[in-house]
Amino acid sequence: MRIAISTGGGDAPGLNAVIRAATLSALSRGWTVLGIKRGYAGLLGDDEVIPLTADTVRGIAHLGGTILRTTNRGNPFSFPKQQPDGSWVEVDRSDELIDNARNLGIQAMISIGGDGSLAIAQRLVEKGMRIVGVPKTIDNDVAGTVTTFGFDTAVQTAIEAIDKLHTTAESHDRVMVLEVMGRDAGFIALHSGVSGTADVVLIPEIPWRIENICKAVMDRDRSGRKFAIIVVAEGATDEKGEASIIGESMPGQDRRVGGIAQRLAKVIQDRTGKECRSMVLGHLQRGGMPTGYDRLLATRFGGAAAQAVADGKWGHMVALQTPNIVTVPITEALRTPKRVDPSHDVVRTARAVGISFGD
Amino acid sequence: MRIAISTGGGDAPGLNAVIRAATLSALSRGWTVLGIKRGYAGLLGDDEVIPLTADTVRGIAHLGGTILRTTNRGNPFSFPKQQPDGSWVEVDRSDELIDNARNLGIQAMISIGGDGSLAIAQRLVEKGMRIVGVPKTIDNDVAGTVTTFGFDTAVQTAIEAIDKLHTTAESHDRVMVLEVMGRDAGFIALHSGVSGTADVVLIPEIPWRIENICKAVMDRDRSGRKFAIIVVAEGATDEKGEASIIGESMPGQDRRVGGIAQRLAKVIQDRTGKECRSMVLGHLQRGGMPTGYDRLLATRFGGAAAQAVADGKWGHMVALQTPNIVTVPITEALRTPKRVDPSHDVVRTARAVGISFGD
Amino acid sequence: MRIAISTGGGDAPGLNAVIRAATLSALSRGWTVLGIKRGYAGLLGDDEVIPLTADTVRGIAHLGGTILRTTNRGNPFSFPKQQPDGSWVEVDRSDELIDNARNLGIQAMISIGGDGSLAIAQRLVEKGMRIVGVPKTIDNDVAGTVTTFGFDTAVQTAIEAIDKLHTTAESHDRVMVLEVMGRDAGFIALHSGVSGTADVVLIPEIPWRIENICKAVMDRDRSGRKFAIIVVAEGATDEKGEASIIGESMPGQDRRVGGIAQRLAKVIQDRTGKECRSMVLGHLQRGGMPTGYDRLLATRFGGAAAQAVADGKWGHMVALQTPNIVTVPITEALRTPKRVDPSHDVVRTARAVGISFGD
Amino acid sequence: MRIAISTGGGDAPGLNAVIRAATLSALSRGWTVLGIKRGYAGLLGDDEVIPLTADTVRGIAHLGGTILRTTNRGNPFSFPKQQPDGSWVEVDRSDELIDNARNLGIQAMISIGGDGSLAIAQRLVEKGMRIVGVPKTIDNDVAGTVTTFGFDTAVQTAIEAIDKLHTTAESHDRVMVLEVMGRDAGFIALHSGVSGTADVVLIPEIPWRIENICKAVMDRDRSGRKFAIIVVAEGATDEKGEASIIGESMPGQDRRVGGIAQRLAKVIQDRTGKECRSMVLGHLQRGGMPTGYDRLLATRFGGAAAQAVADGKWGHMVALQTPNIVTVPITEALRTPKRVDPSHDVVRTARAVGISFGD
DSSP states (O other): OEEEEEEOSSOOTTHHHHHHHHHHHHHHTTOEEEEESSGGGGGSSSSOEEEOOTTTTTTOTTOSSOTTOOOSOOOGGGEEEEOTTSOEEEEOOHHHHHHHHHHTTOOEEEEEEOHHHHHHHHHHHHTTOOEEEEEOOTTOOOTTSSOOTTHHHHHHHHHHHHHHHHHHHHHHTOEEEEEESOSSOOHHHHHHHHHTTOSEEEBTTBOBOHHHHHHHHHHHHHTTOOOEEEEEETTOOBTTSSOTHHHHHSTTSOTTSSOHHHHHHHHHHHHHOOOEEEEEOGGGGTOSOOOHHHHHHHHHHHHHHHHHHHTTOTTEEEEEETTEEEEEEHHHHHHSOOOOOTTSHHHHHHHHTTOBOOO | OEEEEEEOSSOOTTHHHHHHHHHHHHHHTTOEEEEESSGGGGGSSSSOEEEOOTTTTTTOTTOSSOTTOOOSOOOGGGEEEEOTTSOEEEEOOHHHHHHHHHHTTOOEEEEEEOHHHHHHHHHHHHTTOOEEEEEOOTTOOOTTSSOOTTHHHHHHHHHHHHHHHHHHHHHHTOEEEEEESOSSOOHHHHHHHHHTTOSEEEBTTBOBOHHHHHHHHHHHHHTTOOOEEEEEETTOOBTTSSOTTHHHHSTTSOTTSSOHHHHHHHHHHHHHOOOEEEEEOGGGGTOSOOOHHHHHHHHHHHHHHHHHHHTTOTTEEEEEETTEEEEEEHHHHHHSOOOOOTTSHHHHHHHHTTOBOOO | OEEEEEEOSSOOTTHHHHHHHHHHHHHHTTOEEEEESSGGGGGSSSSOEEEOOTTTTTTOTTOSSOTTOOOSOOOGGGEEEEOTTSOEEEEOOHHHHHHHHHHTTOOEEEEEEOHHHHHHHHHHHHTTOOEEEEEOOTTOOOTTSSOOTTHHHHHHHHHHHHHHHHHHHHHHTOEEEEEESOSSOOHHHHHHHHHTTOSEEEBTTBOBOHHHHHHHHHHHHHTTOOOEEEEEETTOOBTTSSOTHHHHHSTTSOTTSSOHHHHHHHHHHHHHOOOEEEEEOGGGGTOSOOOHHHHHHHHHHHHHHHHHHHTTOTTEEEEEETTEEEEEEHHHHHHSOOOOOTTSHHHHHHHHTTOBOOO | OEEEEEEOSSOOTTHHHHHHHHHHHHHHTTOEEEEESSGGGGGSSSSOEEEOOTTTTTTOTTOSSOTTOOOSOOOGGGEEEEOTTSOEEEEOOHHHHHHHHHHTTOOEEEEEEOHHHHHHHHHHHHTTOOEEEEEOOTTOOOTTSSOOTTHHHHHHHHHHHHHHHHHHHHHHTOEEEEEESOSSOOHHHHHHHHHTTOSEEEBTTBOBOHHHHHHHHHHHHHTTOOOEEEEEETTOOBTTSSOTHHHHHSTTSOTTSSOHHHHHHHHHHHHHOOOEEEEEOGGGGTOSOOOHHHHHHHHHHHHHHHHHHHTTOTTEEEEEETTEEEEEEHHHHHHSOOOOOTTSHHHHHHHHTTOBOOO
């Protein structure tokens, strides 16, 4: 058997551990393993396919990033192509991709990626390719699996930032607003906010009102706790369904300048008179060494992916259904995205220990 | 309502986060909260009961240890008592404990502890006390819950040690034997060994043969990888059900001198001719700041314990049944201890990526 | 003897270790110790003076921030005062401060602060107060001392960020621009850039040209290393002495929007066609637990400050002149600020290992 | 020019950063660089010489260990040789080493090692080889340089262990004895003990009396602080110049069984009645990622070593004389080993903040 592995979408801590475990598991079955560079795009370019051996994957389990590189572009069904006049159009190169894979002797593929990559995998499976998926999402927003690798590390990075901001906020009696990842799902903000004992947590699933946020800050202030930590997911909005404070924060400014944290800090400072500062955690959340939790989960996913190939589970992805690794159809996992349930015990406990969601 | 909280047994990272969340959740219900120091013993001594307020539990969620102190002694059903002649006997002081609790106005209690503390809680419940349990085991050996707080931190500490030993082992072409906690359950060794990419993992659930361990080391050596990392749970034994290498490692020595790691290093060095070193991770595994995972789980357990008190779940403990926190009867949880299942996917993947269990 | 301790200016990891060591050293001499909250302002307000005892300073050596709080405002020689019409003026309240200190029985003071706080200390000494200084600057820009506490921690935080950005930059073939502290002195950027093996380091002491930065990025690209890490001190500018790329980066925009990292990323992306991302490390550099180096240095500074009080070294500050702690006159330390010497071996080695300074 | 680099003795965090900086600095001068594996022994064996290029040293600055491997054996002046009868003798193979180096075209060598390696380098220089030294000692016991790389990392590792032991010691009212490296010099114990706020610090330079240690523990106990942290350097002894407590700790036992920490814990428990536990930090101190401080220092040392080769400083080693890197004759550096000065401000401040040295 000759299989290929690729990684697509934004990188997440643990990708290399998946690659290593899948490769070693495949080799232990006597298979040959190829690595496709830069997601699906690697099957449409030159010099992008490398052999994966025990030597290639040695010592990478604890490294961030991916030795196979990745990209946010390169959907073979709408691949960017430059026209003679210099403009760009998108063309369907999926047949070419399937041909190239066949010419390389690839009999099956393990595609590690987010919902975008998994959707592509599903379409390729429908065209006859034999692909098994491994879900990757730093936001924890893919359904069908309790969690995925990279999320625990991102939360840990956010907690360490909150811990650091705590001491400086307290020393200066300041309000610190920390923006973390989470365009649609607030898991990173929620988990890091509860673990880091933030005072306010703002997530896309619970629309906030600016009055409530300011009230939470001032209630603390009156009780003698002069500082506050606010954790906000990048996609959190107020109840009008959009960031209505934009106008208030920077009159006349292009709304694309600055992020939610910067705007919130501006408005809260104006309204409460307290010194506010903001910080965007950004790419730090993707980088670095995975936590032990993520290293283990990624290794299990890699091993299970090789098993799924052996079992012919095309169109399935591996998933954690604690305490087991299972496989679920990709279509099922993509049907409904995962979101924070506002009635879940994490949210209820957060409220009980005094965290405001601004609602 | 007036409730009390106590912590018993060896400490585990996250205890303070449980105390904080349970206290704040109780206070938010309008209850009064007392802290009992040093486990059940605090109800049998003097000056060991303190009020727990928002101020008392402020800023403790990320701290290791327990502000309520703990002890491995102090079972009220067989409490040590010194006789006039200086010798010690054990007496049943459970009735006295119940009286003292009643005199303090304690209407319900949250007991955070391991299987020993939970068994005592159950017996006190049978005598009429109203107790809710929170499971605490750094080894992850309590059934009824997917995991408990402290375990993830202990694994992370072990992984960081393995990472450090890797570089020095490789530089010197040495075999390093790392002993981690796990008298009866090998979860810490297994999870840290897989995540840290150890070469040999020895756990109580899979008896090893010294020949196989040495073979794994020499097979690596012959393939050009001159070093090896062995992770051994303190309770791992060879297939004869006891540490039969004792005699070989230190002829004529008292078998209580030195631990399994030191003995294994001695025997492997003698048999393979390779330089071997050992290290006992010991108390480092209990100490320090809990990981984000453990901070969140401990906070959820604390909140759920207060809820269980509100629901009158006497004789129940809170438990993680992913993704929910539930309550299970203590008797049920204690019926069968949790052990590593040798056919679980973690063990199978470990083997697939080349880890030897010495079997 | 009755002494007081205060902390002023931006917080830096190690402040609490100084407070603790100075307090314990003073107590061991039989002195009484007061803590003044919020810098000099604490002597001009209410309820801002607390006793410092062994209990007060217990367990704080490893904590970030300052238990005495701090402020960037509150110069007693030009103290903000609100007029009846609501406007603000600045008044000289130094005599009032001296009176208040005398009324509190304060015979000597240890003032921990940056160049601003030290300059104020010097003026108060000239008016008769007995003050010893402890230099605090996260940027390492105070002369007279080899380094100060907080700097090593800030550099470590920056290095950890660079490490994290490395893996994600490499996975995506991106250029990452990291902005670190350093308005006038580039030590944090230089030390973290060299230690973190950045590719380009931009500091205020070496003006850059945007062409050179882009050339360094593209030279790497052509040699097959498709990613690059750029570390820029917040005060670094091009050779025209100001951020001339402002116009290019955001035509028509207010120049106060966005920082140097964001602008650089924009221009480099436009000029090279490579994906660029930016990140501002900001307050993370001030927060959190001090490194061992800083804990030791801060403890030594605290002990030396108490000694300096005993020796009557008014108007002096403690300083590291390796391997000894000495005292130097504050006026001397403030005469010339410390800057990176472009001919120093750190810069020369940086160039030798391939780092571009854009010059 | 064709130069070679080797690493000898126990590994220390930062070795790879030295190798990288020396290699890149040499390459930037147009030189060729060879790496000799396993210290001097690599010049006496087979297949132990590799080319060092920009690719070879890429991404190693932050890795612990040494890509050139190392060994504690292999002095060419007394090299182990097996006799026909199976016994071992030591022979002088220095002439052979010099011949081999000449045959490889090596014109100069950078030898990174401790006092043993440096002494060998000096003898080889006296026989005509052109060698520059880079001092490496995790204990900080080499004179002529303020410090060396690896020491800061070892201290940081020890501090993190102390921090972890603190919480568990306090929770259980226990005495924890932590053994750190330092056969002859107590710098690691002193610096980590002061930074980690240990209660007792025992170092080779200050002989202790067991009575004083127990008194320090019991004085704390009486003041209500029921736990204590003792940091002991492996070479610390009582005032009789040897570990006289051996007999008391384990009557009838071979004195080689167990280390100083284990014995101290036994005796202190027997004498004070308090629960004592011990831990040996061991190889953790050598392993892992160097701190930022060590990465920078190691990089500077590597760059300065290449410069010293260019300057023909044979028989010199690079050294830190803050704030500069200089070169000093190896003979001078080896004349007197560096030890903790009991009258130094670090020791005096340690006493002032309440640390007992048991004297």
